[in-house]
Amino acid sequence: MIPRWVYLPAALGAGLVILPLAGLASRVAWGDFLGLVTSDSALTALSLSLRTSLTSTLLCVLLGVPMALVLARTEFPGQGVVRSLVLLPLVLPPVVGGIALLYTFGRRGLLGTELDLLGVQVAFSTTAVVLAQTFVSLPFLVVSLEGALRSAGRRYEVVAASLGAAPTTVLRRVTIPMVLPGLVSGAVLAFARSLGEFGATITFAGSLEGTTRTLPLYIYNLRVTDPDAAVAMSLVLVVVAVGVIGLASQGPRERRSMP
Amino acid sequence: MRKLVLPLVVALALPLTACGGGADDTTTLTVYAASSLTSSFERLGKRFEAEHDGVDVRLSFGGSSDLVTQIQEGAPADVFASADTATMDRLTADGLAAGDPQAFATNTLEIAVPPGNPAGITGLRDLTKPGVDLVVCAPEVPCGAAAVAVAKDAGVDLSPVSEEQSVTDVLAKVSTGEADAGLVYVTDVLGAGDDVEGIELPEASSVVNTYPIVAVEGAAQPGLARDFVELVVGATGRAVLGDAGFGPP
Numbered sequence: 001m002i003p004r005w006v007y008l009p010a011a012l013g014a015g016l017v018i019l020p021l022a023g024l025a026s027r028v029a030w031g032d033f034l035g036l037v038t039s040d041s042a043l044t045a046l047s048l049s050l051r052t053s054l055t056s057t058l059l060c061v062l063l064g065v066p067m068a069l070v071l072a073r074t075e076f077p078g079q080g081v082v083r084s085l086v087l088l089p090l091v092l093p094p095v096v097g098g099i100a101l102l103y104t105f106g107r108r109g110l111l112g113t114e115l116d117l118l119g120v121q122v123a124f125s126t127t128a129v130v131l132a133q134t135f136v137s138l139p140f141l142v143v144s145l146e147g148a149l150r151s152a153g154r155r156y157e158v159v160a161a162s163l164g165a166a167p168t169t170v171l172r173r174v175t176i177p178m179v180l181p182g183l184v185s186g187a188v189l190a191f192a193r194s195l196g197e198f199g200a201t202i203t204f205a206g207s208l209e210g211t212t213r214t215l216p217l218y219i220y221n222l223r224v225t226d227p228d229a230a231v232a233m234s235l236v237l238v239v240v241a242v243g244v245i246g247l248a249s250q251g252p253r254e255r256r257s258m259p
Numbered sequence: 260m261r262k263l264v265l266p267l268v269v270a271l272a273l274p275l276t277a278c279g280g281g282a283d284d285t286t287t288l289t290v291y292a293a294s295s296l297t298s299s300f301e302r303l304g305k306r307f308e309a310e311h312d313g314v315d316v317r318l319s320f321g322g323s324s325d326l327v328t329q330i331q332e333g334a335p336a337d338v339f340a341s342a343d344t345a346t347m348d349r350l351t352a353d354g355l356a357a358g359d360p361q362a363f364a365t366n367t368l369e370i371a372v373p374p375g376n377p378a379g380i381t382g383l384r385d386l387t388k389p390g391v392d393l394v395v396c397a398p399e400v401p402c403g404a405a406a407v408a409v410a411k412d413a414g415v416d417l418s419p420v421s422e423e424q425s426v427t428d429v430l431a432k433v434s435t436g437e438a439d440a441g442l443v444y445v446t447d448v449l450g451a452g453d454d455v456e457g458i459e460l461p462e463a464s465s466v467v468n469t470y471p472i473v474a475v476e477g478a479a480q481p482g483l484a485r486d487f488v489e490l491v492v493g494a495t496g497r498a499v500l501g502d503a504g505f506g507p508p
Contacts, residue, residue, distance in 0.1 A: 102435060102437065103435075106435060106436075106437050107436055107437055108435065108436040108437070123392075123420075123437045123438075124392060124420035124421050124437075124438075202424075202428070203431075205421075206394065206420060206421025206422075206423065206432065207397070207421055207422055207423060207424065208419070208420060208421050208422055209422075211420075212421065213422075220424060221397055221399060221424060223328070224322065224324040224325065224328070224399050224400065224424075225324070225399040227328070
């Protein structure tokens with residue numbers, strides 16, 4: 001029941017998204033594809049990307065679940081401001097995030113002296129990559145989980161508490177299982193965002209094979225000298241992204257079918 | 260709904276017509292040049308506009324390799340100036356150069372350190388000391404290739420903490436104090452002003468980067484393109500480039 005003309009701009013919009021993917025696919029050197037995506041440097045970059053993205057997803061869960069709980073289940077003055085600030089990395093250009101991280105965790109940053117005393121150097125390390133990824137991915141998990149918490153409501157929690165369950169038990173046995181699909185899709189989105197992170201990483205962490213050169217940075221380097229390999233690796237990332245979106249869209253559907 | 264859609268379509272289409280109308284009275288010359296040429300070419304562009312009535316010089320700066328790729332993909336460049344001959348060769352190999360490229364400047368590497376030189380760097384050997392965070396360009400880009408060549412000639416084994424994609428990225432890591440030292444061009448240290456200090460690198464004199472320039476085949480403004488190349492390789496170009504620290508070809 002939509003006006004027929006709507007299809008035209010809708011098709012244009014879809015074309016804008018899909019055509020570049022076709023353009024990318026059209027440039028793939030299929031004959032060498034396997035060799036290009038399994039070269040030593042490619043595998044090093046892929047493995048670094050997977051390891052850092054998994055670590056940052058774990059950090060997002062550890063930090064993001066409590067954040068979402070505080071935002072969805074409590075009320076305090078200035079909550080709106082806090083929520084906006086927490087969600088800021090969603091709309092912030094990643095390169096700005098990278099500069100902000102640099103002036104916070106960098107050697108001459110806000111916490112630089114303290115970290116130096118502890119013997120920790122963040123810049124140019126894999127830790128910096130994980131920090132950058134966590135910074136940009138955290139809001140994805142918080143948004144998605146806060147939404148799940150709000151739509152799930154408090155009824156079951158109230159009932160559980162009235163039956164004598166301690167707050168931690170309610171959280172563990174009622175709240176978390178209830179919002180698990182939302183948590184999973186949030187975590188998958190955070191993982192995808194980490195995997196694609198480029199701007200903050202290159203600004204804050206640098207680019208060195210095996211330490212900080214993740215897949216997007218590797219592709220960025222490669223496009224100059226070996227465009228075929230860059231295209232092949234890009235396609236790998238597209239396939240991963242499609243898989244991730246497939247996984248993430250499972251989440252809400254399951255939630256809707258819940259009682 | 261129509262009330263809302265029509266103004267939107269008009270609003271979207273307006274800038275397109277405005278663009279077409281503006282092109283009538285001025286001619287645009289598009290120059291693609293390596294990032295390290297930014298300030299010099301901005302000055303030369305102004306000079307060219309002053310000498311040619313009704314000509315607007317549009318400058319696009321980037322990594323030389325990126326620019327060649329863009330030209331190969333059909334970007335409307337009239338002139339291309341590269342930071343090294345290897346990258347220029349990619350353009351000529353594709354038959355995209357109108358005539359032979361002409362060398363117009365040279366550049367050598369220098370060590371850039373943060374103001375105050377916190378790590379006390381005095382020369383190439385210091386860069387290999389443990390605890391010294393060195394940042395260089397990736398070997399795939401001209402400044403990185405030069406760094407590899409300098410280290411090889413001097414028999415020094417460099418182990419950088421990061422290999423950046425461009426000179427600007429290296430400079431940023433040094434000027435923020437994140438890295439103790441970086442290998443960049445002499446002109447970059449000069450251009451960065453007080454943000455970094457330069458440490459002379461005698462070992463670099465054997466590795467000289469030559470900058471070639473050429474009019475692009477199929478340029479929209481072939482005559483103006485040739486004029487611009489003449490300006491850059493001529494006395495005016497030499498003076499402006501010399502001010503920025505470039506050596507003669």
